Amino acid sequence: MPRGERLRVLLAKVGLDGHDRGLRVVARILRDGGLEVIYAGLRQTPETIAAAATQEDVDVVGVSMHNGAHLTLAPAVVEALRAAGLETPVVVGGIVPDVDLPAMRAAGIAAVLGPGASNAEVLEAVRGVAKGA
Amino acid sequence: MGDRRAWQEAYERSTLRETPFETISGVPLEPVYGPDDGEFPGQWPYTRGPYASMYRSRLWTMRQFAGFGTAEDTNRRFKDLLASGGNGLSTAFDMPTLLGRDSDDPLAKGEVGRAGVAIDTQRDMETLFAGIPLGSVSTSMTINSAAPVVMAMYIGVGDRQGVDRAALSGTIQNDILKEYQAQKEYVFPPRPSVRLVTDLVRFATAELPRWHPISISGYHIREAGSTAAQELAFTLANGFAYVEAAVAAGLAIDDFAPRLSFFFNAHIDFFEEVAKYRAARRIWARWMRDRYGASDARSQTLRFHTQTTGVSLTAQQPEVNLARVALEALAGVLGGTQSLHTDAFDEALALPTERAARLALRTQQVIAEELGVAHVADPLGGSWFVESLTDELERQAEEVFAHLEREGAGSMLDGVVECIENGWFGLQIADAAYRFQEKLAKGEWILVGVNGYTEGDDREVPTLYIDPAVERRQLDRLAQVRRERDDDAVRRSLGRLESEAADPTINLMPALIEASANQVTVGESMQALGAVFGTWFERPVA
Numbered sequence: 001m002p003r004g005e006r007l008r009v010l011l012a013k014v015g016l017d018g019h020d021r022g023l024r025v026v027a028r029i030l031r032d033g034g035l036e037v038i039y040a041g042l043r044q045t046p047e048t049i050a051a052a053a054t055q056e057d058v059d060v061v062g063v064s065m066h067n068g069a070h071l072t073l074a075p076a077v078v079e080a081l082r083a084a085g086l087e088t089p090v091v092v093g094g095i096v097p098d099v100d101l102p103a104m105r106a107a108g109i110a111a112v113l114g115p116g117a118s119n120a121e122v123l124e125a126v127r128g129v130a131k132g133a
Numbered sequence: 134m135g136d137r138r139a140w141q142e143a144y145e146r147s148t149l150r151e152t153p154f155e156t157i158s159g160v161p162l163e164p165v166y167g168p169d170d171g172e173f174p175g176q177w178p179y180t181r182g183p184y185a186s187m188y189r190s191r192l193w194t195m196r197q198f199a200g201f202g203t204a205e206d207t208n209r210r211f212k213d214l215l216a217s218g219g220n221g222l223s224t225a226f227d228m229p230t231l232l233g234r235d236s237d238d239p240l241a242k243g244e245v246g247r248a249g250v251a252i253d254t255q256r257d258m259e260t261l262f263a264g265i266p267l268g269s270v271s272t273s274m275t276i277n278s279a280a281p282v283v284m285a286m287y288i289g290v291g292d293r294q295g296v297d298r299a300a301l302s303g304t305i306q307n308d309i310l311k312e313y314q315a316q317k318e319y320v321f322p323p324r325p326s327v328r329l330v331t332d333l334v335r336f337a338t339a340e341l342p343r344w345h346p347i348s349i350s351g352y353h354i355r356e357a358g359s360t361a362a363q364e365l366a367f368t369l370a371n372g373f374a375y376v377e378a379a380v381a382a383g384l385a386i387d388d389f390a391p392r393l394s395f396f397f398n399a400h401i402d403f404f405e406e407v408a409k410y411r412a413a414r415r416i417w418a419r420w421m422r423d424r425y426g427a428s429d430a431r432s433q434t435l436r437f438h439t440q441t442t443g444v445s446l447t448a449q450q451p452e453v454n455l456a457r458v459a460l461e462a463l464a465g466v467l468g469g470t471q472s473l474h475t476d477a478f479d480e481a482l483a484l485p486t487e488r489a490a491r492l493a494l495r496t497q498q499v500i501a502e503e504l505g506v507a508h509v510a511d512p513l514g515g516s517w518f519v520e521s522l523t524d525e526l527e528r529q530a531e532e533v534f535a536h537l538e539r540e541g542a543g544s545m546l547d548g549v550v551e552c553i554e555n556g557w558f559g560l561q562i563a564d565a566a567y568r569f570q571e572k573l574a575k576g577e578w579i580l581v582g583v584n585g586y587t588e589g590d591d592r593e594v595p596t597l598y599i600d601p602a603v604e605r606r607q608l609d610r611l612a613q614v615r616r617e618r619d620d621d622a623v624r625r626s627l628g629r630l631e632s633e634a635a636d637p638t639i640n641l642m643p644a645l646i647e648a649s650a651n652q653v654t655v656g657e658s659m660q661a662l663g664a665v666f667g668t669w670f671e672r673p674v675a
Contacts, residue, residue, distance in 0.1 A: 011675070016228040016244055018317025021357050021444075024563045025570045027675035041673025042317055045240070067228050068484070068599065072243025095448075097483050097596050115448045115481050116583040119574040 007130050010058040012040040012049050014077060017067035022093055026062065026122055033123040046073070046080035053081060053088050059130045065094040075107035082108075089129035093117070140165070140173035143185035150189060154508045164189055165510040174469075174510040178418040180411050180523065181511035182469040183434035188507035193465075194472035195497045196273060196438065200225030200249035201484050202603045203610070204260035207250040210487070211265060217491055218498065221303075221472060223273040224261070225249035226283070231318050233279040233659030236607045246603040248484070253611045253656070255649040258286040259293065268296040272303035273348075273438070278320040280307040281333050282658045285645035288341075292650075304345035304394055304438070307333055310371040310549055311350050313671070314558035315357035320659060323550045325666035328637055331378045336642035338389045345394040347375055348438065355398035356444050358566020361409045362526050364398060366533035367558060369416055373534075373545040376425055381546075386425055390432035397470075399461040400442045406461070407513050408522035410437070410468030416527055439465035440474040446481040449590050450582035454478035459496050466500055467513055473497055483596035556674055563675065611654070618652040626651045627661045634665040 011027050013020055020042060027037045038056045040049065044063075053061055063077055074092050081088050089110035096104060096112050104112055110129040113122060144164055155161045164186060165174055172178070175185030184190065195218070199210045211222050227249040229241035235253050236245045245251045252258055262272075267290065276283050284305050291301050309326040312319045319326065330347060337346035351368035359367065372393065379389050397413065400406055417435035421427040441461040446454045455478045462475045475493040477485030485493070501507055513519045534545070540557075541548025552558050572578040579585035626648035633639045641662075648658050 016232050016234070016240060017248075018312075020317060021563075021566050024675045025358075025566055028563075028567045029570070037675065039673050039675040041675070042671065067244055068247035069228075069243035071601075095481070095483070099596075116580070118584065119570070 006034060006036045007060065007127065008036045008038065008056060008058040009060045009062055009126060010038045010040060010049065010053050010056060011062045011064070012044040012052070013042045014044050014046065014049065014063045014065065014073045015067060015069050016043065017065060017069070018042060019066040019094075020064070022066070023062075023064040026064070026093060029119045029122050030126060033119075035123075035126065046076040049077055050080040050084040050086065053086055054084055058088060060091060060126050061088050062091045062093060062126065065092060065096075068095070070094065070096050071100055071103055071107075074104060074109055078108040089132065091125055091129055093122075136176060137169045137173065140176050140185055143175050147184070147186035147190045149186060150191070154189060156505060162508045164508075165514075166512075167515050172514070177430075177433070178415045179434050180415040181514050183414065183436050183471075187469060187510035188466075189510075192501050192507055193470050194221045194271070195494060195501075196221035196223045196472045196474055197490060197494055198223040198225050198273075198275065198440070198474050199490065200227070201597070201599060202246040202250065203607050204250055204252065204257045206246070206603070208261055208263055208265075210490075211261075213487065214490070214494070215265070215270070217494060221271045221273060222265070223474065224275060226274075226276050227251045230279060230283070230655060231276055233282065233320050233655055235654045235656030236604070236611050238656055243604075245607050247599060251603075251607045252283065252286070253607070253654050254614045254652045255286045255289045256614050256652060257610065258283075258290050262290055262294075266296070267291045267294055268300040270302075274303070274305045277306055277309050277312050277316075278318055278326070279655055279659060280305050280309075281329050281642060281645055282649070282655050284333060285642065285649040288646055289649045298340050299342055301341055302343040304348050305333070306348045306350060306396070308347055308350045308371065308396075310374060310553070311353055311367070313553040313669070314354060314367060315359070315562060316353040317671070319669050321663060321666040322669045323553055325662075326669075327374070327378050327546070327550075329641065329662075330375060331382045332640045332642055334375070334379050334389055335382060335384060335640055337392065338384060345392050346389075348394050348396045349375065350396040352396050352398045352440055354562065355400060355442065357562045358569065359562045360565050361400065361402070361405045362529035363533070363561060363565060365409050365413055365416075365526055366530035368395065368397070369413065369420070369530065370534060370537050370545055370549055372417065373420060373424075374549040376421075377544060377546040380425070386421075386427045387429040387432050390421060390425075390427050391429060394471075395435055395437035397437050397439055397465075398442050399439045399465040399468075399470075399473075401445045401457060401461060403460060403464050404513075404519055404522055405526075406464040407468045408519055408526050410439075410465075410470065411511070411514070411519070411523045412526040412530065413437070414469075415523070416530060436471045438472040438474070439468075439470040441465070441476045443476055443480060446476060446478070447580060447582050448481040449587065451478050451482060451594055453582055454481070455492065455496070458493060459500070462496060463500055463504070463506070466506055467511075469511060479594055479596055482594065484599070486595060486597045556672060559671070559674065614652050614654075622651040623648075623653050623657070626653050627657060630658060630661040631664055634662050
């Protein structure tokens with residue numbers, strides 16, 4: 001598929017956490033912003049995310065976490081993507097305490113969107129990391 | 134409709150708290166206000182409250198939800214809450230426990246003890262309630278998919294403490310239908326899951342007379358983004374579905390319906406919330422009497438727990454959340470709640486610290502002791518505005534019931550399951566969530582500190598730190614139990630579970646209680662059931 005037209009974003013919940021309100025809202029914000037969204041939904045693993053990212057040839061992977069497991073699961077998503085030979089940037093949305101932000105950056109997370117992020121900030125973050133990649 | 138005399142007689146039979154029922158300035162107060170031919174609390178249709186004397190007899194239970202780390206960690210928090218004047222315990226389980234997975238399950242990695250306490254075996258449950266006599270506290274356990282397994286463990290702990298099962302008092306959420314609709318902590322498909330719910334209801338009806346075997350919950354539906362009317366309608370519809378399932382299993386309505394309890398959200402729109410609680414009581418009374426033939430007044434009266442809304446809390450300027458929580462809690466109290474959890478101000482950042490949890494409890498104590506709002510039942514009843522809003526929410530809920538009834542060809546149970554399977558609930562909630570997000574984006578709704586009044590953001594509040602060593606400690610505990618238990622007994626228990634799961638006429642609770650006593654893990658019991666019931670996946674639609 002030709003690059004540079006519509007950005008393609010894979011959205012997933014990783015792990016056991018079922019809080020999908022944020023992810024569903026983000027899916028619509030991105031669609032309304034002209035991006036193409038592949039919504040993988042709940043209970044994804046780093047491996048299923050990497051497989052979907054390969055198959056769907058996405059520009060950005062967005063994962064949502066509200067369960068406090070971000071320091072374990074988010075780096076695992078990055079590792080699984082890299083192991084699949086993908087450089088796709090990963091954006092994490094959800095509840096990530098400020099003290100964890102340096103560790104998230106060190107693990108290769110391209111951006112973190114916290115509670116209260118506006119529609120504009122969501123679009124900006126996703127477009128920003130896609131351009132950087 | 135109204136009967137002041139019947140209410141007066143009921144009021145005079147009630148035991149009252151020893152406190153002057155007057156304003157701070159000494160003006161004496163009536164227990165309720167209104168015309169003689171109006172509605173009264175404790176009287177049909179119960180719009181104004183389930184009891185004639187309401188908080189004059191007993192304040193709401195201040196029930197703070199807590200759970201993190203290992204069973205020892207949460208046991209310490211429980212004891213602190215009891216020592217601070219809380220009078221009910223409420224247990225939050227971690228994600229693996231909620232989904233029936235053991236701490237050493239590969240999918241549990243990173244989630245053990247994170248969002249609640251980790252429970253793998255009955256031995257963990259014993260530690261959780263060590264030093265807390267189960268016959269003299271009331272315990273709430275927030276768990277759904279694995280509810281029958283965890284309930285079996287709690288019963289086992291009570292047995293070991295020497296407490297009569299009839300003395301166990303509390304609530305288990307055990308409301309699986311809203312999991313498919315909103316919270317998404319499902320494991321098995323809807324039909325066998327409803328059977329598990331019904332098994333627990335049957336067991337509690339026979340053996341646990343002081344236990345509430347379901348807490349029919351709108352809280353999560355609202356948190357997932359629904360409107361107040363949707364929260365009201367979906368919750369009550371789920372209630373009707375459980376009633377139909379229990380009746381189909383052979384229970385007489387007045388034998389179990391008095392033990393059904395509800396759980397609603399206290400959102401930020403004050404009057405809409407008060408109207409929602411009032412409408413809920415009136416709708417439940419009418420449906421239970423007229424549709425399901427309940428004649429016991431306790432079957433017709435809806436009693437509920439309330440929790441202030443998590444989604445209204447902001448990570449920006451988090452102390453402002455103290456004000457939000459206080460106002461939301463007040464709506465719950467003016468709406469006549471039976472128990473209340475107030476959120477801690479730091480919950481948009483992390484699980485609450487001990488200090489934040491204590492401030493949340495203090496907020497309730499201010500409302501109870503200082504505000505003077507517990508003297509008079511349904512103080513907003515009779516307001517043209519609140520009465521009109523109550524009628525409107527009731528009307529909107531009835532529209533939803535009509536839709537579900539059509540989908541279920543006359544059965545609310547079938548209608549609810551059909552609308553879970555066809556994704557209707559999920560779409561309704563996602564649409565409402567997005568409409569609210571649009572209002573925020575357009576500035577049609579101002580969230581203080583987020584899209585207005587943003588100067589002075591200071592989120593430098595200390596948050597609860599959960600030691601990553603928690604996971605290691607829990608894995609060691611689990612490994613030790615696996616080493617020490619009787620493997621033959623475990624195998625026998627699992628074999629019994631699987632064969633009884635295949636026969637829908639057998640109540641699974643006795644087999645689960647036996648399995649727990651033999652230290653079968655949560656994950657092993659759930660796998661045995663899953664071998665028969667299968668697994669549920671939702672179609673990913675955003």
